[in-house]
Amino acid sequence: MQPVSVSEVAKIIKDTIKNQPELIDIAVRGEVTNYAARAHHYFSIKDEKATLKCVIWSSRASKMDVLPLENGTKVVLMGSITTYPMGSIYQLDVYDCIIEGKGDLYKKFLEMKEMLLKEGLFAVERKQTIPVFPEWVGIVTSEKGAALQDMLRVFMEGPGLEIVVVDARVQGEGAAATIAQGLNSLNGKVDVIIIGRGGGSIEELWAFNEEELARAVFACETPVISAVGHEVDEVISDFVADVKVSTPTAAAELIIQTMEKLIEGYGLLTEAMHNIMEERLNSARQTLDLYDMDLRRRMVESRLGMSKTELRRIEERLTFHTLNRVALIRESIATLNTALRTTWIAGIEESGLAALYQDGKRIREAATFSKGGFEGQLRDGKIKGEVKEIEV
Amino acid sequence: MKFEEILEKLEKVTEELDNDNIPLERAMKLYEEGVKLSKLADEILSKAETRVRQLSESEN
Numbered sequence: 336m337q338p339v340s341v342s343e344v345a346k347i348i349k350d351t352i353k354n355q356p357e358l359i360d361i362a363v364r365g366e367v368t369n370y371a372a373r374a375h376h377y378f379s380i381k382d383e384k385a386t387l388k389c390v391i392w393s394s395r396a397s398k399m400d401v402l403p404l405e406n407g408t409k410v411v412l413m414g415s416i417t418t419y420p421m422g423s424i425y426q427l428d429v430y431d432c433i434i435e436g437k438g439d440l441y442k443k444f445l446e447m448k449e450m451l452l453k454e455g456l457f458a459v460e461r462k463q464t465i466p467v468f469p470e471w472v473g474i475v476t477s478e479k480g481a482a483l484q485d486m487l488r489v490f491m492e493g494p495g496l497e498i499v500v501v502d503a504r505v506q507g508e509g510a511a512a513t514i515a516q517g518l519n520s521l522n523g524k525v526d527v528i529i530i531g532r533g534g535g536s537i538e539e540l541w542a543f544n545e546e547e548l549a550r551a552v553f554a555c556e557t558p559v560i561s562a563v564g565h566e567v568d569e570v571i572s573d574f575v576a577d578v579k580v581s582t583p584t585a586a587a588e589l590i591i592q593t594m595e596k597l598i599e600g601y602g603l604l605t606e607a608m609h610n611i612m613e614e615r616l617n618s619a620r621q622t623l624d625l626y627d628m629d630l631r632r633r634m635v636e637s638r639l640g641m642s643k644t645e646l647r648r649i650e651e652r653l654t655f656h657t658l659n660r661v662a663l664i665r666e667s668i669a670t671l672n673t674a675l676r677t678t679w680i681a682g683i684e685e686s687g688l689a690a691l692y693q694d695g696k697r698i699r700e701a702a703t704f705s706k707g708g709f710e711g712q713l714r715d716g717k718i719k720g721e722v723k724e725i726e727v
Numbered sequence: 728m729k730f731e732e733i734l735e736k737l738e739k740v741t742e743e744l745d746n747d748n749i750p751l752e753r754a755m756k757l758y759e760e761g762v763k764l765s766k767l768a769d770e771i772l773s774k775a776e777t778r779v780r781q782l783s784e785s786e787n
Contacts, residue, residue: 468730478781490777498779520782598772601734605765608741612758615744619751 345420352425358416363387363427364435366536367408369567376402379567380412380427383535386567388426389414395430403432406569407441407537410434440537444544447571451546456553457574463558465578467593469526471497473557475517478502482533482562482583489584493591494598499525505532510542515551522555527590530572531562531583543570552576562586689713693722702727733768737761 352358365380365387376391380403389412396402403410413431418424451457472490476483483500490498501517504510514530521528530552532540542548543563552559552575561576562583573579580586690712691698698704704722711718740761744754 466731468734470729487779490779493777494772495774495776496778498777499782500779501782597731597734601730601737601765601768604734604737604741605761605768608737608744608758608761608765611741611744612754615747615751615754 342420345418345423348425349418349420352416352418355416360413360415362411362413364409364411367403367410368406368569370404370406372404376404378403378406380410381534381536381567383539386534386565388424389429390426391429391432399430399432401432401434403434405441407444408434409436440541440544444537444571447544447546447549448574451549451571451575456549461553463577465558465560465590465593466526468597469496469590469594471499471525471527472590473499473501473521473525473528475501475503475514475521475528475530476532476583477505480505480532482531485533485582485584486529486531486562486587489587489591493587494594496590504542506535506539506542511545511548514542515548518551518555518559522557525557527558527560528555529560529562529583529586530576531560531586532564533583534565534568540564540568540570543572545571548572549575560586560589689718701725728767730768730771733764733771737764737768740764 363380365382368379368381368386370376370378375393376396377389379386379388381387391399391402403412411433412427412429413433414427414429416425417428419426455461474483474486476486478500482505487498490496499521501520503513503517505514518528518530530543530548532543534540540563543561549571552561552572558577559575560578560580561570561572562580562585563570563572564582566581568581578589580589691704692710692712693704693707698709702725704725706722706725708719708721711720740757743749744757744761749757
């Protein structure tokens with residue numbers, strides 16, 4: 336298949352949309368959300384299932400009677416769908432607006448937010464940290480909602496967890512109370528609690544704006560994650576909760592990803608531990624080998640020493656005996672001497688060590704050296720030198 | 728012990744172990760402790776299989 340460039344794909348999409356009569360000069364009904372005033376007016380309108388990005392260019396805005404400036408306002412917008420290939424975005428290019436509802440609920444939301452903010456329910460210092468490796472996760476949401484299935488799907492693919500689901504009504508009269516009850520029943524019994532539901536209109540999400548729920552979240556000793564709606568929705572429980580995420584799926588992902596990072600860290604740590612110990616043992620083994628060599632040499636020397644004493648004794652006793660027997664013993668001493676030399680030189684060869692002598696005596700420790708000349712025996716020959724300084 | 732506590736201890740053990748100046752005997756002790764900790768962690772990870780249960784009305 337012949338690959339096409341990104342720009343070419345963008346052009347195809349742009350042309351398709353531009354030539355689609357159902358997307359030109361249309362009226363779209365929705366609720367204003369995510370409003371941001373910059374040089375131009377950027378915002379979205381949404382319903383239960385979808386969000387549509389909108390733009391009002393400042394040149395157009397100055398000619399419009401009313402502007403949909405307030406989040407939560409119900410509007411009908413006139414415009415055409417255009418694309419913005421740089422951002423892979425499609426949007427409603429608005430040229431007119433009819434306000435359908437003044438957004439009473441939104442006003443109420445702002446008042447509630449203001450009140451609880453003043454009371455300190457959103458205070459950062461009151462926020463608890465979410466445990467990085469929870470064993471028990473509580474979820475308060477509708478058993479029948481897609482939000483629960485979305486979360487469970489993510490959890491099932493992660494490390495093992497015990498999940499406790501408490502069914503709650505997530506919209507309509509009394510919903511806030513059932514969510515608050517769910518929170519209370521899980522409080523202290525799990526490591527973290529997620530409260531949430533999928534996206535919706537401000538009315539549908541209202542339970543998460545109610546004071547009763549806000550206070551329950553605040554009082555909850557177990558850390559709470561607020562996971563309400565889709566990206567653009569903002570509710571009071573988001574501000575009170577210890578952590579806010581934009582969707583229920585994101586809540587599950589946050590927990591799973593943190594755990595996975597920790598498991599990865601654990602793997603690296605144990606690997607490092609084993610490596611360090613192995614290195615340590617290797618170097619200990621080398622030191623041990625040196626000691627072992629020294630020990631073997633001493634053994635040979637002591638055997639030689641015995642032979643010398645023996646020789647003397649024998650010499651004393653056998654004054655009358657033939658000299659060639661003595662010569663035989665002398666010869667054996669010579670053999671032992673050679674053996675000793677071989678062992679020692681083998682040792683030097685192995686490790687690259689040198690034997691140091693002063694006044695004909697082998698010296699092993701710095702403390703027993705005195706200043707002045709010394710001789711060194713190496714694998715391939717002798718050296719002579721001078722001791723200038725001694726540090727012990 | 729919780730997984731993150733084990734990890735924290737393991738971190739300390741490895742850090743001390745990484746110091747060449749500690750005697751071999753101490754290093755062996757630390758390593759032994761580290762291996763024990765990692766066994767505990769492995770146990771947690773191996774038994775873990777996600778289970779979902781509903782909190783019933785009566786427990787509620």
